[in-house]
Amino acid sequence: MTDSSNERDQIRLAKLEELRSLGIEPYPARLDVPRSHTAAEAIAAFEQAEAQDNAPKLTVTLAGRMLSRRLMGKVGFAHLEDGSGRIQIFVRKDEIGEEVYDQLFKRLLDLGDFVLATGTLVRTKTGEISCQAQQLQLLAKSLEPMPDKWHGLKDTETRYRRRYVDLLANPEVREVFITRARMMQAIRQYLDGEGFIEVETPVLQPIYGGAAARPFTTYHNQLKQDLYLRISFELYLKRLLVGGLERVYEIGRDFRNEGVSFKHNPEFTQLEWYEAYADYNVVMERVEAMLAHVAQRLTGGTTITYQGHEINLAPPWQRLTLRDAILHYSGVDYTQYPTAAELAEAMRLRGHRPENTSNRGKLIDSLLSTYVEPNLIQPTFITEYPIEISPLAKKKEGDPTTVERFEYFIAGMEMGNAFTELNDPLDQRARMEWMQQLYGADDEERHPVDEDYLLAMSYGMPPNGGFGTGIDRLAMLFTDNSSIRDVLLFPHLRSLERTDDSEA
RNA sequence: GGGCCGCUAGCUCAAUGGUAGAGCAAGGGACUUUUAAUCCCUAGGUUCAGAGUUCGAGCCUCUGGCGGCUCACCA
Numbered sequence: 001m002t003d004s005s006n007e008r009d010q011i012r013l014a015k016l017e018e019l020r021s022l023g024i025e026p027y028p029a030r031l032d033v034p035r036s037h038t039a040a041e042a043i044a045a046f047e048q049a050e051a052q053d054n055a056p057k058l059t060v061t062l063a064g065r066m067l068s069r070r071l072m073g074k075v076g077f078a079h080l081e082d083g084s085g086r087i088q089i090f091v092r093k094d095e096i097g098e099e100v101y102d103q104l105f106k107r108l109l110d111l112g113d114f115v116l117a118t119g120t121l122v123r124t125k126t127g128e129i130s131c132q133a134q135q136l137q138l139l140a141k142s143l144e145p146m147p148d149k150w151h152g153l154k155d156t157e158t159r160y161r162r163r164y165v166d167l168l169a170n171p172e173v174r175e176v177f178i179t180r181a182r183m184m185q186a187i188r189q190y191l192d193g194e195g196f197i198e199v200e201t202p203v204l205q206p207i208y209g210g211a212a213a214r215p216f217t218t219y220h221n222q223l224k225q226d227l228y229l230r231i232s233f234e235l236y237l238k239r240l241l242v243g244g245l246e247r248v249y250e251i252g253r254d255f256r257n258e259g260v261s262f263k264h265n266p267e268f269t270q271l272e273w274y275e276a277y278a279d280y281n282v283v284m285e286r287v288e289a290m291l292a293h294v295a296q297r298l299t300g301g302t303t304i305t306y307q308g309h310e311i312n313l314a315p316p317w318q319r320l321t322l323r324d325a326i327l328h329y330s331g332v333d334y335t336q337y338p339t340a341a342e343l344a345e346a347m348r349l350r351g352h353r354p355e356n357t358s359n360r361g362k363l364i365d366s367l368l369s370t371y372v373e374p375n376l377i378q379p380t381f382i383t384e385y386p387i388e389i390s391p392l393a394k395k396k397e398g399d400p401t402t403v404e405r406f407e408y409f410i411a412g413m414e415m416g417n418a419f420t421e422l423n424d425p426l427d428q429r430a431r432m433e434w435m436q437q438l439y440g441a442d443d444e445e446r447h448p449v450d451e452d453y454l455l456a457m458s459y460g461m462p463p464n465g466g467f468g469t470g471i472d473r474l475a476m477l478f479t480d481n482s483s484i485r486d487v488l489l490f491p492h493l494r495s496l497e498r499t500d501d502s503e504a
Numbered sequence: 505g506g507g508c509c510g511c512u513a514g515c516u517c518a519a520u521g522g523u524a525g526a527g528c529a530a531g532g533g534a535c536u537u538u539u540a541a542u543c544c545c546u547a548g549g550u551u552c553a554g555a556g557u558u559c560g561a562g563c564c565u566c567u568g569g570c571g572g573c574u575c576a577c578c579a
Contacts, residue, residue, distance in 0.1 A: 007530085007531090007547080007548070008514070008529095008530065008531095008548085011530075011531070012530095068539075068540085070538045070539060070541050070542095071535085071538095071541095072535055072536065072537080072538060072541075072542090073534075073535035073536060074535080074536045075535090075536040075537070075538085076536095076538080077537075077538045077539065077541085079539075088538085088539070090537075090538085092536070092537095093536080094536080110530090111529075111530095124537050124538075124539090125537045125538085126537070126538070126539075128537095128538090128539075130537090144514080145514040145515075145529055145530070146514085146515080146529070147514080147515045147516085147529090148514090148515040148516050148527090148528055148529075149515090149528065149529075149540070150515095150516080150527090150528065150540050151515070151516040151517085151528080152515085152516085153515070153516090154515085154516070155511090155515085155516090155571090156571065156572060157511090157570070157571045157572085158515095158571095160571090161571095169515090211579075212578080212579040213578070213579090214578090256578080258577070258578055259505090259576085259577055259578065261574095261577095261578090262572090262573080262574095263578095264578070359579095361579065362579075365579070369578095385579090386579095388579080389579040390579065391579075392579095417579090435579085438579095439579095483572095493570085493571080494569095494570070494571085496569090496570075
């Protein structure tokens with residue numbers, strides 16, 4: 001293995017030396033001739049000219065990575081790939097010169113090299129629009145072999161660890177990330193158009209909050225201060241409503257020190273927005289409108305296909321209360337069981353095996369994810385959540401056990417979460433303190449009380465509706481990928497390097 | 505963290521417990537319109553690592569590594 005790779009390396013390094021001895025710089029700083037067209041532009045220009053003239057003369061300069069080469073004696077073909085696509089170049093020894101043909105094109109260029117080609121656009125015998133090269137320049141030498149030109153790169157581990165190779169070898173992977181970028185554009189376009197402003201709040205936080213998760217911790221040396229990587233932006237964004245910013249959103253990275261799976265990466269991208277003078281009903285309408293807008297921008301319609309399911313994002317979506325949904329799919333009416341013990345017993349009777357330590361809210365949540373969630377293929381809002389698992393949401397009028405909250409589900413996945421935000425500082429303090437009791441002192445999900453957040457709320461926070469959604473899961477949805485790793489450019493993998501003492 | 509599966513040439517994949525192979529890529533040669541070019545020749549391997557069983561291990565067993573799926577966890 002090392003022998004063969006050494007041998008290959010030797011050959012490529014020898015080529016580098018030979019190029020230099022011929023006066024050819026393998027990594028030139030600039031192009032001999034500026035690039036005039038991308039591959040797609042050149043093909044379009046030729047087709048247009050051809051429509052007016054049988055034998056148009058168009059000279060172009062193209063740049064790209066050489067991904068294939070077919071040598072046929074005194075003539076040869078190669079495909080260059082750039083950001084727009086591929087185009088064939090056609091090289092004739094009698095045209096480009098014996099030296100360039102025999103030394104550079106035929107021998108010293110390798111698949112994977114970046115090349116500049118200047119020439120005339122022609123149609124070959126088989127009809128392919130090609131650049132008949134008069135001039136070639138090596139732009140950057142590749143020292144590694146390209147993956148299989150037909151099968152691409154399949155090994156998942158290599159694809160994730162060396163995403164650059166995955167991207168260069170598998171065009172459909174590039175497409176995924178282009179679609180993701182367009183999705184982000186469409187989301188911002190919708191929110192900006194509705195008068196939201198995009199803000200940035202601290203990633204390093206002295207107190208974490210806004211979600212239930214274990215944080216990553218770090219330390220500021222000079223300040224001698226413990227800091228946490230944020231698990232949510234919620235508490236900071238809502239402070240901005242106090243300050244008079246009425247519609248704010250943030251798109252950024254959250255960090256959660258928890259399990260890694262096809263749905264979870266330690267760092268992931270979140271969208272949150274908060275809107276003054278809105279309640280969760282307004283938020284539901286916005287979510288519908290935003291995702292319909294995104295689908296429209298990406299596909300031209302509101303129907304998408306995900307893992308074989310046709311999913312219609314056109315508003316209005318189905319709305320179900322949590323109680324009705326759980327009753328419908330599991331047969332349990334949790335409102336009949338006011339304590340955790342009673343509810344757990346009812347669940348056991350139906351073959352569920354709830355954890356003894358769970359509080360009632362967690363039991364209900366478990367019913368939701370086990371019985372309801374997998375069935376929610378079409379977009380669905382589940383509304384009216386128990387107060388125990390919603391410390392930041394406002395109580396429903398006339399029902400102290402329930403809050404104005406919804407989660408929305410698509411394709412059997414929980415996609416996001418929203419409430420009419422709690423803005424009563426006294427109620428908020430009581431709820432946070434209650435959470436402290438509900439989660440034992442040793443529960444890692446237990447949160448410290450954020451006094452500054454309570455202070456902010458005491459200054460007066462307008463009534464408002466807030467929303468958070470996982471951007472990566474939306475990207476999975478819109479690119480039809482079943483694993484979060486396929487929509488993250490560099491998903492987290494265990495490090496390959498091992499220190500000696502880690503073996504002990 | 506548990507269970508199941510995988511790891512063989514640069515890539516994609518073969519190989520009843522009995523001499524590790526193919527295609528592409530690479531190196532040499534032929535070829536002036538190919539496109540997964542074709543044809544001839546050549547080289548390329550600590551089969552993830554280590555231990556064990558066996559006359560003999562890519563294959564069986566154990567331990568470990570990495571990955572995938574899944575379960576658990578994941579207001």
